[in-house]
Amino acid sequence: MGVILDVTDLHIEFHDHGFPEVAVEDFDLMLEEGEIVGIVGESGSGKSMSALAIAGLLSRHSITKTGRIMFNGDDLLTCDRKTLRSYQGDEISMIFQEPMTSLNPVKRIGWQVEESLFIHHPEIDKKKRKEMAIEMLLAVGLNDAENIYHMYPHELSGGMRQRVMIAAAMIGNPKILIADEPTTALDVTVQAQIVELLKKINKERGTSIIFISHDLSLVNQLCERVIVMQKGNIVESGDTARVFGSPQDSYTKKLIAAIPKIDIGN
């Protein structure tokens, strides 16, 4: 297994209020092929910021980013936008915390699921695209795929919408899927289903997944490796079992102590 993504010394600063505010300081991540890495931390710890930077979605003028995000021989922080866009949605996909608002309300589900194909693979014709979209909808557990293909987002529940988001993210068979708190807005049973789905995708397609969450028990269920962040810094990282079993950092200990019940060795 080779390293597919190598992030070193990632540093993110905001300048929205006239003075620099550090969101992420010295973030490092080596993602192996087919691996699931969890990033945990409280709100404002910089975990989402790091993920957005990797996905190339932090591009406002008021943000400065330094460090390196190496993917496929390109540094995603410094490469031209065209190269970055050629990876987005095709090699690196992302799903978000808000399934209710992350889909375009006036476009049909099928159109949205197919969009990455439309952008990156214009050689695939309309009919084939539709076939692939329906197959993908079925693969994420939407059994009524034929009908859902023609529906609009408001006709679906939050859990279904998140499945649609996953289908749209996975249709180009990306190497990396970044999941930014994908289950936070969903209820507990749906959360478990989405986690199972991500596991299945990882196993069947070999997609590397960066799973961001503040829910340690979900991270424990899903991830082989975990990174713990606090105030923009990585405070601890390593095998999930090791980090959760014998945490070294005081912040990690506090986080683990704050969970009502954690099933280690699961």
Place this chain on the structure above:
Amino acid sequence: MKYIIKKIISMIITLVVVSLCVFLAFSIIPGDPALKKLGTEASPELIAQTREQMGLNDPVIVRYFRWFGAFLQGDMGKSYNYSVPVAGMILNKIPITLTMAIMSFLLTIVVSIPMGIITAKHEGGILDRVVTVVNQVIMAVPPFFSGILITFIFGMIFKLFKPGGFISYSEDFAGFVGYLIFPSIAVALPKIAMTVKMLRGSVIDEAKKDYTRTAYSRGNNTNGVLYRHVLKNALIPVITFLGMLLADMIAGSIVIEQVFGIPGISRILLTSISNRDYPVVEAIIMGIAMIVIVTNLLVDIIYRIVDPRIGIEE
């Protein structure tokens, strides 16, 4: 289907209410149609006799239903003043006013939609800032004044059109449309400014929504996000606004017709109001009301086509 029936019923109710309001308004404001017709020199006997002939001595409600009954049968009555059928008086004027309103409307769409998109796309840029300032100025200037300015600048200095030289559509249609271009600009200018401002704001608001982030994550460039995702969402409120504008433009055209010497319905409407010539006023107002109602219906239908969420909620 149920929706269409509901709409048609509410259209009819609206028309009845509008016509009744006009009738009541005329019975309240001072002024006697018989006196206006005969002139102040007429003898009181003659005025009384004319009033009786015109049926003005009946109670207002009787007069209303007499008029309304005839109207339903397609008879708009005779002008009090000129003793000719109203239909003949206004039918050849309506195309003039309507053409001008439609030209202003098309002009508004053609100019403001691209401009709204461009200013939103380059928010804070030089063009955006210039347009914002110019918009403020244009919105503050009433159409009759910009009409005078346009007449002065384009008619008298650059001689691009001949002020007062209206050409009838039955004579020369191209010349007719050509003459209406500048008046249409005068009507459209403040509407363009408003629509640009509204669309710009709408695009900027939509561009901040979560789904645009999703769109970028799929590899869309700025134009892809703007035209494939944001635009349709941003146009939804603008469609409603444009619907309201069309009605407003017909009213705006009436003022501008006076400035540019266009013999549309405005001249008849104004003289008929001052002459208390109810049948003519009623007919024109019913016509305008009908246009407004039909426009609203169209806007409603377009709205439902564009926004999939509307149909479901009812």
